[in-house]
Amino acid sequence: MHLKEVAKAQYKPNQAFPIDGFRAKIRDQLGTVAQREHNWDDRESKKPSTVALNNAKRLMEELLDSVISAGYSWLTPFISSDEDGHITVAWHKGEHELHLEITDHEVEYVTVWGIKIDTEMDVGVLSRDKCIPLWKWLLDG
Numbered sequence: 001m002h003l004k005e006v007a008k009a010q011y012k013p014n015q016a017f018p019i020d021g022f023r024a025k026i027r028d029q030l031g032t033v034a035q036r037e038h039n040w041d042d043r044e045s046k047k048p049s050t051v052a053l054n055n056a057k058r059l060m061e062e063l064l065d066s067v068i069s070a071g072y073s074w075l076t077p078f079i080s081s082d083e084d085g086h087i088t089v090a091w092h093k094g095e096h097e098l099h100l101e102i103t104d105h106e107v108e109y110v111t112v113w114g115i116k117i118d119t120e121m122d123v124g125v126l127s128r129d130k131c132i133p134l135w136k137w138l139l140d141g
Helices: 003-010 019-034 050-069 128-139
Strands: 078-081 087-093 096-102 107-112 121-125
Touching: 019 050, 019 078, 050 078, 050 087, 050 096, 050 128, 087 128, 096 128, 107 128
Parallel strands: none
Antiparallel strands: 078 087, 087 096, 096 107, 107 121
């Protein structure tokens, strides 16, 4: 039996699994980002939007649940905000990086597996059907 099958078989949604610790880390990072005011970085960056923060919270909870339910391991992301007040989320695994930019209206993803923009990076709009394939790609890094 594959290790992924073992992890999937042992997961039970009502179980006090490390998922609670993962949720707490996400909540803590989003809480820190939510405290930022305009010009938080002395570069005139905007205060993170409340809508983007709420979108990020919802997305991260759904992504965590999907990843664990599919039997994959979770990697704790780095969560921040950018100059436009959008929420940024980044994971690194080996040579693979997955970045999300969460705005008031959509979520874009960037996959990175090298330094050449034209041949080693991909950009797209995140949809539910892309979440697990992107996660699998990240873990294969």
